[in-house]
Amino acid sequence: MKIAIMGAMSEEVAPILEALGNYNTVEYAGNKYYEATYKGVDVVVAYSKIGKVFSTLTATTMIEHFGCDRLLFSGVAGAINPELKVGDLIIATKLAQHDLDITAFGHPHGYVPEGAVFVDADRSLIETGKKVATSLGKSVKEGVIATGDQFVADEERKNWIAATFNADALEMEGASVAVVCNALGVPFFILRAISDAADMDASFSFDAFLETSAIESAQFVMQMVDEIVGQ
Ligand code: SAH
Numbered sequence: 001m002k003i004a005i006m007g008a009m010s011e012e013v014a015p016i017l018e019a020l021g022n023y024n025t026v027e028y029a030g031n032k033y034y035e036a037t038y039k040g041v042d043v044v045v046a047y048s049k050i051g052k053v054f055s056t057l058t059a060t061t062m063i064e065h066f067g068c069d070r071l072l073f074s075g076v077a078g079a080i081n082p083e084l085k086v087g088d089l090i091i092a093t094k095l096a097q098h099d100l101d102i103t104a105f106g107h108p109h110g111y112v113p114e115g116a117v118f119v120d121a122d123r124s125l126i127e128t129g130k131k132v133a134t135s136l137g138k139s140v141k142e143g144v145i146a147t148g149d150q151f152v153a154d155e156e157r158k159n160w161i162a163a164t165f166n167a168d169a170l171e172m173e174g175a176s177v178a179v180v181c182n183a184l185g186v187p188f189f190i191l192r193a194i195s196d197a198a199d200m201d202a203s204f205s206f207d208a209f210l211e212t213s214a215i216e217s218a219q220f221v222m223q224m225v226d227e228i229v230g231q
Pocket of ligand 1 (some may be wrong): 206
């Protein structure tokens with residue numbers, strides 16, 4: 001077993017590296033990858049940089065180059081579902097690309113031929129996540145995450161994404177990581193802590209809560225690793 005733990009920004013993986021303590025830094029394909037052994041299990045940690053392209057590169061590298069056989073993503077997101085407040089956690093059940101658009105040819109938003117609008121996350125890792133949530137006494141929401149190469153700070157765009165994909169939260173990397181893992185047959189788990197509400201105050205909220213929300217998410221993901229290692 002070799003577990004990939006990824007985020008998009010340094011703030012998202014810093015608490016994970018801190019929890020691991022000792023790690024070996026490897027530079028590859030324009031990025032840094034941190035290799036460690038945690039409770040006898042190999043892990044590789046990295047932040048991809050923001051967006052679908054960089055996250056695709058990092059997820060692929062972690063699987064194809066470093067040989068990871070499951071992937072956990074930890075990060076922050078904008079809330080769509082009004083039940084989700086800053087600091088709350090959401091586990092992705094399925095993910096879609098909200099900015100993928102060949103609707104001019106009669107296709108639905110998020111769809112390209114031979115692809116699918118939604119990619120399902122791994123059911124058994126979601127169950128592990130629920131078990132961890134229960135043991136921590138935390139209420140963690142499960143829901144749809146919409147991904148696009150856009151920081152959404154606009155009610156109109158947010159409402160459109162909500163209506164089109166029935167999404168509960170939005171961010172910039174989840175669906176691309178999902179496509180990679182799905183294609184390569186690697187079970188994946190995408191966790192996000194809310195940093196903002198994707199509205200006109202989103203950038204201020206993001207700056208204020210990035211660090212605390214990133215820690216919320218990272219701590220949960222480390223509990224997931226504990227659970228997986230113990231299984
Ligand atoms: N402040 C950063 C940019 C952050 S972009 C800088 O200047 O470098 C937002 C990041 O957090 C992305 O990685 C995305 O996945 C997530 N995110 C949080 N809130 C979001 C929102 N409202 N819209 C899109 N992505 C969001």
